[in-house]
Amino acid sequence: MTSEALSKKQIILHAAADLFSKKGYNAATIRDLASMVGLEPSSIYSHIRSKEDLLIELCMTCANQFMEGINNISSEEMSSRKKLKALILLHLDIAYLYPASAIVFNDEWRFLPPQELQEFLHLRKAYEKKFKKILITGKEEGKFFFDHTDIVFNIILNTLNYTYKGVKQYDKNELEETLSHFILNFLNKP
Amino acid sequence: MTSEALSKKQIILHAAADLFSKKGYNAATIRDLASMVGLEPSSIYSHIRSKEDLLIELCMTCANQFMEGINNISSEEMSSRKKLKALILLHLDIAYLYPASAIVFNDEWRFLPPQELQEFLHLRKAYEKKFKKILITGKEEGKFFFDHTDIVFNIILNTLNYTYKGVKQYDKNELEETLSHFILNFLNKP
């Protein structure tokens, strides 16, 4: 595999992220993708094995980036409050760096083939576990206040995931500030 | 059209809501739907005109229910705080009454055909305008505190829309309580 081929595959991957995020994985066709990168439909297959493979690569790359991010945060010596703020920033960084991939990761993962779907769900479960642990530790230290851990966790995670969709229209710093305010006020003393 | 036909159409609509919410509109097939209601694929067309029509009916019914709800709330004499609480309840009521339709309304509207898509977006814009007005009025009365109106509004609306997905696993009262706490704390004095 030459470096030409690698670079063309990256172009196709980026186009696929764009296409899948806009039309959804199922409505997107190889013919759409081919015309986006200036190839005939069949020529796409010189660079990829299947349409499914594109979805797998997009979803898994993103999932691994979140895992790496949360592993770094979890292992550092910081207050729970700072860890939560770092998590907010992790989501925003990915959303602003890979706006299209983040949408595919968030909305289209359910169309992964069975094996990769299972893998994906395992990663998500691990991510959620580490995220929850930060919340619970904060609660035990008397820094965060909440009942209904699962609901609280899901509200926070959903709020962070939401940013993928509306990201381009807002200034990143304003969004970070507002999200921090929202989430940290939420966890404040009643 | 007999009452038999109406009732069968309702069965098909419910099945379509279920199917579309689980597989997504594009991946769902008329053959799936037919087997869910115990008919041959072609027999579906004795009750509906097209697959698209099912999506239109599901999305528009839901959209109209939101419009009706917010119109009632807006026209009543209540504090901004009570109006916001009524909006939270509106979203929860719809989410718990029509869990499948709410998901289709929230995730699949973008596959509406052009004319209905435009209509849908107009309704959404009108809804958002009324929702924002309640927030802004509360701010002007010194009840709510926030900057970045658009971001704040989008965070709140997204949080309410999120409930569609995880609804069945939580007790409605617990969820309402937590959401109210989340949103009203968010808007509290800094």
Add this chain to the structure above:
DNA sequence: CCTACCGATCGGTAGG
């Protein structure tokens, strides 16, 4: 990387 093409599946129709 293209031309040519294929089997599978889709939404939907004809006719009864």
Add this chain to the structure above:
DNA sequence: CCTACCGATCGGTAGG
């Protein structure tokens, strides 16, 4: 409501 069927479109392959 069914049997039979169709044109369109899809993901993907053969061969060069």
